[in-house]
Amino acid sequence: MVMKQTPSQTVGPYFAYGLTAQQYHYPHSQYADGCLVTDQTQGERIRIVGRVLDGHGDVVDDAMIEIWQANAAGRFDHPNDAREARPLDPAFKGFGRFGTGTTPDNSFRFDTIKPGTIRDGVAPFISVIVFGRGIMNHAYTRLYFSDESTANAADPVLEKVPADRRNTLIATRNDTATGVEYRFDIRMQGDNETVFFDF
Numbered sequence: 001m002v003m004k005q006t007p008s009q010t011v012g013p014y015f016a017y018g019l020t021a022q023q024y025h026y027p028h029s030q031y032a033d034g035c036l037v038t039d040q041t042q043g044e045r046i047r048i049v050g051r052v053l054d055g056h057g058d059v060v061d062d063a064m065i066e067i068w069q070a071n072a073a074g075r076f077d078h079p080n081d082a083r084e085a086r087p088l089d090p091a092f093k094g095f096g097r098f099g100t101g102t103t104p105d106n107s108f109r110f111d112t113i114k115p116g117t118i119r120d121g122v123a124p125f126i127s128v129i130v131f132g133r134g135i136m137n138h139a140y141t142r143l144y145f146s147d148e149s150t151a152n153a154a155d156p157v158l159e160k161v162p163a164d165r166r167n168t169l170i171a172t173r174n175d176t177a178t179g180v181e182y183r184f185d186i187r188m189q190g191d192n193e194t195v196f197f198d199f
Helices: 149-154 156-160 163-169
Strands: 045-050 064-068 095-099 108-113 125-131 139-145 170-176 179-183
Touching: 064 108, 095 108, 139 163, 149 156, 163 170
Parallel strands: 045 179, 139 170
Antiparallel strands: 045 108, 064 095, 064 125, 125 139, 170 179
């Protein structure tokens, strides 16, 4: 008997139950949500707001967004990041998840902190993963910050992205009455499609 690789399946909408329970109003808790901070978390508080758009520019109301980031000192809360010179923050895990169907405008929102740079020559960034209906494999991208233009210009990953497409990875800073907000829309296809990475 010859064993073959299991074929790929679309990742949605099956992910909703238990992963984004609030999105579909299931009476279950979910593992993570859009709030990554507590009163004890170190670093500059920020909010990331955006929408997922399909190839026609329509808002996707049942996507799931995950983010993973370093803390304010530039260290990840992961066993493989053992750099003791960059302290861990016990009040910050660096992981969040949000279903776009939980807000009136189907946006995603993360309350977090601005990450520190993980090493010299690398701009602060947040890893972003998109899950959604009809997507065969989840899509990986990165969020960089518009107020880090000098660091962005030297970042080795951004340097590999064609200059006319780098703007799709830059979140725009807005200072609001409630704090610092970064706008980051994710376009899955079409004009100004977000750059996705093959990790």
